[in-house]
Amino acid sequence: xxxxxxxxxxxxxxxxxxxxxxxxxxxxxxxxxxxxxxxxxxxxxxxxxxxxxxxxxxxxxxxxxxxxxxxxxxxxxxxxxxxxxxxxxxxxxxxxxxxxxxxxxxxxxxxxxxxxxxxxxxxxxxxxxxxxxxxxxxxxxxxxxxxxxxxxxxxxxxxxxxxxxxxxxxxxxxxxxxxxxxxxxxxxxxxxxxxxxxxxxxxxxxxxxxxxxxxxxxxxxxxxxxxxxxxxxxxxxxxxxxxxxxxxxxxxxxxxxxxxxxxxxxxxxxxxx
Amino acid sequence: xxxxxxxxxxxxxxxxxxxxxxxxxxxxxxxxxxxxxxxxxxxxxxxxxxxxxxxxxxxxxxxxxxxxxxxxxxxxxxxxxxxxxxxxxxxxxxxxxxxxxxxxxxxxxxxxxxxxxxxxxxxxxxxxxxxxxxxxxxxxxxxxxxxxxxxxxxxxxxxxxxxxxxxxxxxxxxxxxxxxxxxxxxxxxxxxxxxxxxxxxxxxxxxxxxxxxxxxxxxxxxxxxxxxxxxxxxxxxxxxxxxxxxxxxxxxxxxxxxxxxxxxxxxxxxxxxxxxxxxxxxxxxxxxxxxxxxxxxxxxxxxxxxxxxxxxxxxxxxxxxxxxxxxxxxxxxxxxxxxxxxxxxxxxxxxxxxxxxxxxxxxxxxxxxxxxxxxxxxxxxxxxxxxxxxxxxxxxxxxxxxxxxxxxxxxxxxxxxxxxxxxxxxxxxxxxxxxxxxxxxxxxxxxxxxxxxxxxxxxxxxxxxxxxxxxxxxxxxxxxxxxxxxxxxxxxxxxxxxxxxxxxxxxxxxxxxxxxxxxxxxxxxxxxxxxxxxxxxxxxxxxxxxxxxxxxxxxxxxxxxxxxxxxxxxxxxxxxxxxxxxxxxxxxxxxxxxxxxxxxxxxxxxxxxxxxxxxxxxxxxxxxxxxxxxxxxxxxxxxxxxxxxx
Numbered sequence: 038x039x040x041x042x043x044x045x046x047x048x049x050x051x052x053x054x055x056x057x058x059x060x061x062x063x064x065x066x067x068x069x070x071x072x073x074x075x076x077x078x079x080x081x082x083x084x085x086x087x088x089x090x091x092x093x094x095x096x097x098x099x100x101x102x103x104x105x106x107x108x109x110x111x112x113x114x115x116x117x118x119x120x121x122x123x124x125x126x127x128x129x130x131x132x133x134x135x136x137x138x139x140x141x142x143x144x145x146x147x148x149x150x151x152x153x154x155x156x157x158x159x160x161x162x163x164x165x166x167x168x169x170x171x172x173x174x175x176x177x178x179x180x181x182x183x184x185x186x187x188x189x190x191x192x193x194x195x196x197x198x199x200x201x202x203x204x205x206x207x208x209x210x211x212x213x214x215x216x217x218x219x220x221x222x223x224x225x226x227x228x229x230x231x232x233x234x235x236x237x238x239x240x241x242x243x244x245x246x247x248x249x250x251x252x253x254x255x256x257x258x259x260x261x262x263x264x265x266x267x268x269x270x271x272x273x274x275x276x277x278x279x280x281x282x283x284x285x286x287x288x289x290x291x292x293x294x295x296x297x298x299x300x301x302x303x304x305x306x307x308x309x310x
Numbered sequence: 311x312x313x314x315x316x317x318x319x320x321x322x323x324x325x326x327x328x329x330x331x332x333x334x335x336x337x338x339x340x341x342x343x344x345x346x347x348x349x350x351x352x353x354x355x356x357x358x359x360x361x362x363x364x365x366x367x368x369x370x371x372x373x374x375x376x377x378x379x380x381x382x383x384x385x386x387x388x389x390x391x392x393x394x395x396x397x398x399x400x401x402x403x404x405x406x407x408x409x410x411x412x413x414x415x416x417x418x419x420x421x422x423x424x425x426x427x428x429x430x431x432x433x434x435x436x437x438x439x440x441x442x443x444x445x446x447x448x449x450x451x452x453x454x455x456x457x458x459x460x461x462x463x464x465x466x467x468x469x470x471x472x473x474x475x476x477x478x479x480x481x482x483x484x485x486x487x488x489x490x491x492x493x494x495x496x497x498x499x500x501x502x503x504x505x506x507x508x509x510x511x512x513x514x515x516x517x518x519x520x521x522x523x524x525x526x527x528x529x530x531x532x533x534x535x536x537x538x539x540x541x542x543x544x545x546x547x548x549x550x551x552x553x554x555x556x557x558x559x560x561x562x563x564x565x566x567x568x569x570x571x572x573x574x575x576x577x578x579x580x581x582x583x584x585x586x587x588x589x590x591x592x593x594x595x596x597x598x599x600x601x602x603x604x605x606x607x608x609x610x611x612x613x614x615x616x617x618x619x620x621x622x623x624x625x626x627x628x629x630x631x632x633x634x635x636x637x638x639x640x641x642x643x644x645x646x647x648x649x650x651x652x653x654x655x656x657x658x659x660x661x662x663x664x665x666x667x668x669x670x671x672x673x674x675x676x677x678x679x680x681x682x683x684x685x686x687x688x689x690x691x692x693x694x695x696x697x698x699x700x701x702x703x704x705x706x707x708x709x710x711x712x713x714x715x716x717x718x719x720x721x722x723x724x725x726x727x728x729x730x731x732x733x734x735x736x737x738x739x740x741x742x743x744x745x746x747x748x749x750x751x752x753x754x755x756x757x758x759x760x761x762x763x764x765x766x767x768x769x770x771x772x773x774x775x776x777x778x779x780x781x782x783x784x785x786x787x788x789x790x791x792x793x794x795x796x797x798x799x800x801x802x803x804x805x806x807x808x809x810x811x812x813x814x815x816x817x818x819x820x821x822x823x824x825x826x827x828x829x830x831x832x833x834x835x836x837x838x839x840x841x842x843x844x845x846x847x848x849x850x851x852x853x854x855x856x857x858x859x860x861x862x863x864x865x866x867x868x869x870x871x872x873x874x875x876x877x878x879x880x881x882x883x884x885x886x887x888x889x890x891x892x893x894x895x896x897x898x899x900x901x902x903x904x905x906x907x908x909x910x911x912x913x914x915x916x917x918x919x920x921x922x923x924x925x926x927x928x929x930x931x932x933x934x935x936x937x938x939x940x941x942x943x944x945x946x947x948x949x950x951x952x953x954x955x956x
Contacts, residue, residue, distance in 0.1 A: 184344035189455070194573035196345065251458060 054079040054255050055100070055131075055223055060109030062095055069095035071279045072109070075257075077223070082249050082256040084266045086290075087276035088299065093259045094136060096276070097225050100257070101133045102126040113223070128156045132221035134212045136228045136259075142201035146192055146211050147183065149200055153218025154179040183218055190214050190244060206237035213244060223255045224248065230262055238262060242269055267291065275299070312526060313561065314519055320495040321518040323359065323396045325560040327490060330356035333563065336537065339385045342570040342578055350385055352563075358386075358472065360486050363393035365475030366424065367485065369448055369466070373398030373492075376420050376501070380404045380413075380436070381428020383542045383568045386452040386468050388556060390426040391500070395518075397489050401500040402513070403547040405894040407887070409928065410435060412894075414442050415510055416503050420744065424448045426468070430456040437462060495519040501744050502549040504696045505893030513744035514696045516549075521557040523737035524699040527719040529562055531706060533665055536563040538585035543568075543575045548895060550670070553700035554588060576600075579660035587667040591674040592896070594689070597659055598678050599805065599830070619647035623684035631711075652685045661687050668692040668704065670715075671895065675803035679712040691715045693776060695762060697753065699738040702762070703774045714773035724774060725759075731780045732766045733759040765793070782900060784815025790872045792820065794900065797875065800868055804861040805830045809885045809892075811903050812875065813911055819876040821914040823907065824858055825884050831857070846939075849880040855944050877914050877945040879921075883937075888928045913943055 055077035062069045070092040077083050085093045098104045100111055102123035111119045118126050132153075140149050158179065160172035168176070187193055190210055195203065200211055209229060216224055229245065230238045242265050249256050260266050266273060267287040275283040275290060277299040283290055290296055313319040319328055329338065329352040338355035340347045350358065371377065377394035379387040379401065391401035402420045404413060406428070413435065417425070423445050427433045429452065436449045451457060452468045479486065499518045503511040528534070542555040555566045569578040579587075605616060622643050626636055636644075644652075656662045667682070670692040682689040690705040693715030702724065705716030718724045722736035739760045742750035754760050765780040777783070778793040786792050794812040801810040801822060808827040814820040828845050831854060835842055842848040858880060866874040885891040891903055904911065906925060913921035920942045928934050 181344070184346075188344055191571070193345075193570045194577065197577075247456060251456065 052079055053077055054114055055257070056110075056112040057096070057100065058110045058112070060096070060099055060106040060111065062092075062099060062104055062106050068279045070099070070106070070276075073276065073279070073281050074109075075274055075281075075284075077255055077257055078271070080249070080253055080255055081271040082245070082258060082269055083272045083274065084258045084260060084270040085274050085276060086260070086263070086266055090278070091276040092279040093276055094227055097133065097227055097257070097259060100126075101131055101225055124156065127219060130220070130222035131225065132216035132219040132223070133225035134209075134216050134227060134229060136231065138205075138208050138212050140200045140208060140212055140215065143199060145197050145199055146195045146203075146214075147187075147197065149211060150183045150186060150214050150218045151179060153215035154182060154220075156219060182220070186214050186217050189217070189247070206233050206240075209233065209237075209241065210244070213241075213248075217248065217252075217254075221254060223257065226256065226258045226260075228259055228261065230260060230265060238265060245269060312523065314495045314522055314526075317491075320522075321395065321490075321493040321497065322499060322521065322556055322560055323363075323392050323490055324493060325522070326352070326356050326359060326392060329560065329563055336563065337565040339388065339559075339566045339568070341385050341568040342574070342581075345570075347567070347582075355385075355389070358389045359392045359396065361472045361475035361479065362389050362468075363396035363475065363489070364478045364482075364486060365471035365473075366393055366399075367397060367482075367489075368474045368478040369424070369471065371397055371399055371424060375399045375424070376402050376422045377424045377426065378402045378404050378417060378420065378422040379426045379546060380408075380432045381406050381426075381452070381546070382572055383544075383546055383551070383555070384428055384452060385566075385568055387426060387428060387546060388542075388566070390450070390468075391552075391556065394424075395493070395499055396486065398493060398497060400498050402503070403500070403552065404503065405545055405547040406432065408894065409888055410439055412511075414439055416513075417443055417446070419510075420501055420503075420513055421445045424450060426450045426452070429453040433457065433460070433465070437464075440464060493518070495522070498741070500552065502552065502696050503547065505548075505895040505897060512746060512749060514549075515741040515744050516699060517741055520699040520738055520740060521553060522561060523721070524553065524701050524719070525558040525561040527721055527738070528558060528701060528704070530720050531704065531717075532586075533707075534558070534562045534564070535585070538562070538564045539582055539663075540564045540566050540586060541569065541575075541579055541582055541584045542566045543572075543579075544588070544590075545894070549696045549700045550588065550694070553694075557699075576660075580658065581660070583657075583660055583663040585663050585665055587661065587664045588692070589667070589669060590671045590896075591669055591678070594669055594674055594682065595678050595805075598681055601655070601659070616651055619643070619651040620681075620684075622647060623652065624680055627680055627684035648686065655685055656687060659687075664688070666690060666707065670694065672897075673799045674712060676712045677803070683710060693774065695764075697740045697760060698734065698762070699740065701738060702732075702734060705773070709771065709773070711773065714769060714771075714775050716773055718774065726767055727761075729780065730765045730767065730777075730783075732762045732764045732774070732776070734762065735759050786814055786820070786872060787816060787818045788872065790870075792873065797822070797865075797869060797873060798898075800865040801862065801875070804858075804865065806834065806857060806861055809898065811885075811898055811900065813904065813914070814873075817915060820873055821911070822862070822875045822878045823881055823903075823910070824862075824878055825881045826854060826858065828884070845884065846882040849882045850942070855880060855942070859944060877943060879910065879914075879941050879943045882939055882941060883927070886928070889926070890928075910941060910943075917945075919943060 053076040057075040059072045059074050061071050073096060087093055099106050102121055110117055113129055158175060160175050165172045187196060192214060200208055230241050245256060246269055248254050270287055273287050273290040274281060275296050282299055283293045283296045319325055334353035336352050337349045338352040340349045377390060377399055379390050381387055394401045402422055404416050425436050427436055427449060433449060433451050440446055448466055449464050450466045450468055450471055454467055495518050497518060498515055499521055500516050501513040502516060503513050540554060540559060544551040559566045567582050569575045626640050626644060629636055667687055667689045669689060690710045692704040694701040701719060703716045703718045722734055722738060724734045727733050735758055763780050764776050765778050765783050766774055766776040769775050778795040782794050784792045792814040797812040797820060798810040801807050806827055807824055809825040811823045812820055826849055831848060835848060838853060840851060840853055848854060862875050862878055887894050892898055910921040910923060920940050922940050924936060924938045926934055927937050
């Protein structure tokens with residue numbers, strides 16, 4: 038099946054920065070994803086929606102390399118990244134945030150963001166300890182990148198605070214900052230607005246739009262807040278029980294009867310995936 | 311000899327030119343961006359002002375045109391004001407947190423033709439108003455963040471104007487020098503809009519002479535050294551900021567420092583350690599509260615050491631202010647305390663280098679005042695108004711006193727007229743209100759005395775004491791004088807009371823509306839195990855009413871019997887500038903509040919236990935909604951006359 042899809046993949050690549058071609062993943066008897074395909078256009082915002090257990094996070098985990106798909110391929114700018122290690126995929130320019138915030142809670146905001154630069158650091162352990170020449174220069178250059186992100190996300194007053202001391206909404210913003218520190222081409226956001234109040238959601242939506250428009254970063258988003266999804270997405274893909282059941286513009290998706298039945302119309306709306 | 315007598319130093323932009331020629335590499339102005347203090351030397355300061363002025367000229371800005379800046383303190387916004395003045399234009403700074411309706415009034419009244427906006431937020435506000443601003447020709451933005459997709463032809467970026475300016479300068483080689491030389495001391499430098507406690511804001515016209523003469527007088531009575539660091543964090547539209555960051559800094563060659571963002575001021579203050587500091591009482595009180603909160607988390611040993619040295623310092627400060635000598639033991643204790651407690655605390659607050667600190671705009675609670683003085687902060691009172699170039703009087707180092715505002719600065723005559731109103735004459739008195747000649751005639755008498763509108767007197771030491779706004783001073787029905795602000799200030803010294811509005815004119819007794827302080831009252835409630843959800847909920851708790859009743863009883867002990875507060879209520883929302891209840895500088899608009907809460911005031915005197923209020927609430931984005939609510943009235947505060955001696 039992998040070989041057979043090669044042509045299909047090539048035909049679809051075009052201007053798509055990220056292509057997911059017919060991936061399937063099975064955990065024992067549970068099918069997380071079955072023959073799911075995605076075309077993520079360069080510079081767009083694509084949202085993945087679907088009820089609980091639809092396979093959204095599994096799909097994100099396969100793109101970022103945490104899971105290996107059983108079948109199918111994932112291409113980033115034409116390179117097959119299906120079997121690459123997560124760290125290699127990150128180095129290629131795919132950054133992500135997590136549904137449950139994954140920050141170092143004992144470190145400061147600044148240190149967490151500096152860690153986001155880790156894949157871009159070249160100086161060795163010894164050079165870093167001596168902190169002279171390249172290591173020092175490199176550290177300053179990375180700090181500049183991080184400071185630019187701090188300004189972008191308006192985190193100036195939190196720079197030296199431990200992330201554990203921050204309220205939830207701000208920790209989410211710091212996590213976005215850490216993902217940006219990687220200098221990504223593609224940003225995968227897993228429920229960036231989960232558990233936020235309306236104000237925080239509006240702020241976050243603004244930041245996602247700015248990330249996309251000003252920094253030109255392609256965004257793949259999993260989100261439960263339909264208002265936000267329909268407002269900011271260029272394209273929406275709907276998963277249900279591991280299968281792709283619809284895709285298109287927000288309008289098209291909202292009118293699609295299969296979607297209404299599987300997701301928007303059911304009482305399961307709004308739950309945690 | 312005054313700078314004003316010399317043609318080369320008679321305006322603010324000329325002083326900038328002087329500084330750039332004499333000290334090209336000295337630090338002129340700094341801003342913290344991306345975590346680092348970035349310096350503009352005097353010569354680069356001048357270059358920016360020159361290029362931006364040339365750019366404004368290329369955009370058609372002429373002598374007498376008005377330029378408004380709106381945003382947080384940024385070097386670029388100071389550059390823009392000086393650039394307008396290079397061309398003989400007026401700078402009109404406006405409050406960055408104004409809602410649309412307020413902005414429209416000021417910008418139209420001032421006939422602003424160019425707005426220089428800090429960022430996208432301010433640009434959006436300006437763009438939404440542009441159809442109602444017929445004189446507006448350009449909006450120039452500094453921070454390009456988020457602006458990439460704006461294509462309105464009215465917009466220009468700050469950098470593009472600088473670039474146009476450089477091109478214009480090449481085509482017109484002597485333009486800048488010629489325009490700069492045209493400026494004279496008596497030309498208008500800026501129109502500063504008053505915060506407007508009554509009705510619409512008024513535009514006070516200030517000349518270069520007003521500002522420079524006031525700075526020169528200030529320097530004579532305060533230790534100001536070239537190269538001193540100054541933190542520019544107060545609102546740019548408040549004249550106090552312009553008087554220091556533009557005028558004093560240029561006259562005395564101070565380095566102005568713009569904080570990274572409004573949220574980082576405290577941290578930036580500590581990093582910078584400025585050589586002098588000006589802050590309203592609210593900020594001093596905040597500093598003290600925060601320190602106490604942090605202190606309560608410290609280890610028991612540290613708390614005991616702190617407590618011991620704090621009480622020692624306060625005891626010694628009291629002795630000093632009474633003129634009593636300190637014992638050897640006191641002196642030794644203070645020396646050890648300086649090493650262990652006072653020095654480190656000043657360092658934490660960012661006040662270790664500050665040779666003088668001023669508080670002004672409203673009285674500061676005596677406890678707060680004593681705390682800072684006793685810890686070695688040279689905190690003093692200053693008095694001024696927009697109409698007096700922000701300064702009338704200040705206290706000499708040896709005569710600090712929480713109850714007075716000090717001595718008039720040199721070359722200013724101050725007298726008290728027969729009604730007790732403070733009147734003054736001198737080079738700091740403004741030129742009049744813009745386009746409001748009648749009001750100007752009411753304010754400046756035919757023989758040149760400015761009526762400040764403040765009631766006050768001189769004490770034995772020769773210090774000016776301000777009691778209240780003269781027009782607010784009324785009489786109770788029994789004929790005794792009633793000064794509402796005097797009473798309110800006593801109430802506001804309580805940490806639990808954020809705002810108070812007292813009524814009593816033509817009434818039998820004094821009543822007060824109280825806005826509780828959410829933070830301190832909330833903490834108190836938590837300690838009492840009280841559950842609350844919101845400000846409104848908290849203000850309705852009978853326990854909170856009891857707490858405030860005690861606080862009022864305390865304040866009453868320091869008031870004459872007839873002026874004591876007899877009944878009070880707790881407002882169920884804070885007084886807000888967005889609801890026009892306060893000015894942008896957080897002064898209560900008394901008359902407006904009296905009208906809005908008319909039914910409540912009636913209830914006070916009719917003895918009803920509660921009043922129904924219907925009020926309009928304005929949200930930050932300008933939306934409005936109406937709130938109908940019932941407010942309970944608490945009465946008959948216990949008064950213990952025996953405690954008055956304390």
